[in-house]
Amino acid sequence: MGIMSETILKSVNYYIYIYQNALIVIGVIGSIWAIVSNFKKYSYRREFAIFVKTTILMFLSSLILEGIGIASITAIEEKIFHDISAMMIIGFFILFVVEKLFFYRIDNKGYHIEQDFIGYLIYLVYFLMVIAMGYGLKYLLFALSWQIVLISLRFNMNTKKVEVKKKDRLYPSRKEQLKTVEKIINESEYKNFAIAISGKWGTGKSLFLEALMARTEENSNYCIYIKPMITDTRETLISEFQKRLSNIMIKNGIYCGRYSALESYFKEVLGLLTVSGKASIVSLIKGVEESKSYRDFKEEVQRDIDALLSESNKLVVVIDDFDRIDEKKQLDVLTFIKEVIDFKGCIVIFAFDYNNITDTKFITAEYLEKFIATKINLINVSFDELINYHRDEGLSVDNIKSKYVKDILTNIYDNSIDYFNEQYEYFVQAINKNHEVYLINDDYETQLVEFKIRLRDSIDNSVRVIHFLKEILTSLITIEATNNQDKSIENFFLAEEVAKLVFTVNFIKVFQRKIYDEKIEVQGMKTYLESNTSKFKSIDEAYVRILLSQVLICNDDNKDMNAKKRCVSLATKFMKI
Incomplete structure (x- = not known):
């Protein structure tokens, strides 16, 4: 009888061993896949950085507990890890279910149980991670790998939620057209490129742009949105673009502070504007092009943009309501796009009513052809x-x-x-x-x-x-x-x-x-x-x-x-x- 019990125990322990190692292997493979598939996204890198910092904090906490060396603390750790861990996990699940049942009954709008459940698991694993660090590499590897999987899963669920919401705001008849514009952006060569999105007032250009920017960023591109009606001066237009590009670069580890290439380049342009007084960007460009410092700074900015973008990434600049500003400002914006920010890897999207632009005194269809490579007329959406x-x-x-x-x-x-x-x-x-x-x-x-x-x-x-x-x-x-x-x-x-x-x-x-x-x-x-x-x-x-x-x-x-x-x-x- 004793021999049989011992055989059964060995068999159970063997299967537990296989099960534990299988979970570790699955967790490691899953975490590697999650990092590789998401790491190009800035928001994921930010989430991952928080995980790394928190893990370091957990590791230091574990070292402090071990360093104190108090027998009672060690006993508490062992008690939690060996005897109470299962009860704690069950307790967390019960707490989660009770909370969801309560809140779901008083407010069933917008409650996303899946995301909250994963959030509970993440907190639980962080807590157990402190204890696991004192019990060997196997336990630590298990906790780290599955924590990465959980964080990546929550990130993708939240991203999908936002993406679906923005896609749902797009009119059904426009969804295929959105795919066409996406394809043009993704397949455009690595050079300055402009697209015109044309539609009459009230035809949903803003909804289309919002969906396009969401999909563009989802494809690991970067977007800068500019509304010339708000940026009512040349200086504001330039400063606003510099600020938004600078924010993108800083988030991706490119220095944009004092004496940086980006700051020096736009400081040169703004300085020449100040000296020229009332001169427009159009008339200013002739003088700027002769400036050696302007050309040198521009080359340095291009190197920074090259570092920001991979061969498949693009910097997409969206100019909304272009037809609702006066002609002089339209010329300034066109020249700004053509000369000041004509960087490789930069794609500009103009949104306007094409007929309103070509009916003006100075800007003709032939003139626009110098700036715009592709024109897309938005499909009409019926009543x-x-x-x-x-x-x-x-x-x-x-x-x-x-x-x-x-x-x-x-x-x-x-x-x-x-x-x-x-x-x-x-x-x-x-x-x-x-x-x-x-x-x-x-x-x-x-x-x-x-x-x-x-x-x-x-x-x-x-x-x-x-x-x-x-x-x-x-x-x-x-x-x-x-x-x-x-x-x-x-x-x-x-x-x-x-x-x-x-x-x-x-x-x-x-x-x-x-x-x-x-x-x-x-x-x-x-x-x-x-x-x-x-x-x-x-x-x-x-x-x-x-x-x-x-x-x-x-x-x-x-x-x-x-x-x-x-x-x-x-x-x-x-x-x-």
């Missing part, structure tokens, strides 16, 4: 896609308590695109059937084609769609406050009727802004409807009149006059006119 994308955020029910008003909101949420399509079809049918009733000009077919283009241009605009959804929500809050007093709305109108009314009137307010501002808001809804019974000079006015007639039941003989008045009164209340 349907914009509504589907923004409605979760724009039509939130958080501020609405009434079931009736929630029903109105649900109708708008579910049927916004259908409302628009139905109303446009109704309008086209009305014009085709009775164009002589609405329009002075008989050439209604040409007007209809031109109007459709203008309407699409107005509604396929992310800024206006977001504004439209906010106006709808404001109207619903107003309706709820009015209805709560005496149920005056709920008793006379179905939720679906009010939904169409709210949608249509706010649609006119946002997307037919000129007519709304100049006529409806000035005259008031009731007066406007009563005064606009004659033919219209423009098809836009006919469109507004036909849509309002439809939702305000002005042409519905089945509704009595009091119902019509109540409907107009309701529109007046939530439109505040």
Whole structure:
């Protein structure tokens, strides 16, 4: 019996030995892989540096405990390591589960249990590391390797969380285009290179740039974001670029302090600007190019940039809202990019409406070709896609308590695109059937084609769609406050009727802004409807009149006059006119 027990014990010890060594091998391989795959990322290197410093602190703490040599401390260490370590691990798990259950019940928004669980494990391993250092290399190697794996895993989960959030903010139709721009950046040769991202105002250029910068940095490139509207002087533009490039270099161990190449180079440029007084960067460049110190400093900065970048890395400079600054400043920015920061490995991305730039007096398409190697027109995002994308955020029910008003909101949420399509079809049918009733000009077919283009241009605009959804929500809050007093709305109108009314009137307010501002808001809804019974000079006015007639039941003989008045009164209340 004793021999059998001894055999079983040896067998168990053998498997435990194999298991321990397997965990160590897996931990070492995993930690090496984690370091190799992430070490190019600055944020990971910073995280890893914190781990190294903390580990050194743990090692020193262990040496101090051993150096004291007090028997009781040694006994405590041995007790913790051999007898209590398993209980401690179980205790940590129980504490984690209890905490998560408690917090999850009181706040289940944004709680990421996986990251918190790994955080608990990291704290636990740090604690056990102090004890393990006194018990041989095997235990220490186990703790170190798995700690690196845990830290790397937490880093990747947090990075993925941020990345997914930014990618989710990109319109679905633009995702393939983002990949195209990424590919252009990654495959561009190691030289100064400029890309133009062109799109009209309100078409989501900023969202696209935000997603592009996130992906660019994820690919181990470096980004500098500049908005010339904010940097309103030449000196500020240069200083801001120097500051941001300096921050990147310092984080990567390149000296940028006093007498550094970067400081000396931009000090030379700023000095020449100060001497020249009101001279622009354009006129200044001729003098700067003759300066030997300028050329020498620039070569030194290039060497620093070469040290910062590997063959596959790029320094990406994003210039946003380039078309919203005056021409002289545009020329300054272009020359600044072309001459002052024309470093190898530097890629410049301009975001602007290309037509706005080429329509100016001094900057032509031919002139831009000197600066821009590739032009990319952003894909148009339709009204349907914009509504589907923004409605979760724009039509939130958080501020609405009434079931009736929630029903109105649900109708708008579910049927916004259908409302628009139905109303446009109704309008086209009305014009085709009775164009002589609405329009002075008989050439209604040409007007209809031109109007459709203008309407699409107005509604396929992310800024206006977001504004439209906010106006709808404001109207619903107003309706709820009015209805709560005496149920005056709920008793006379179905939720679906009010939904169409709210949608249509706010649609006119946002997307037919000129007519709304100049006529409806000035005259008031009731007066406007009563005064606009004659033919219209423009098809836009006919469109507004036909849509309002439809939702305000002005042409519905089945509704009595009091119902019509109540409907107009309701529109007046939530439109505040």
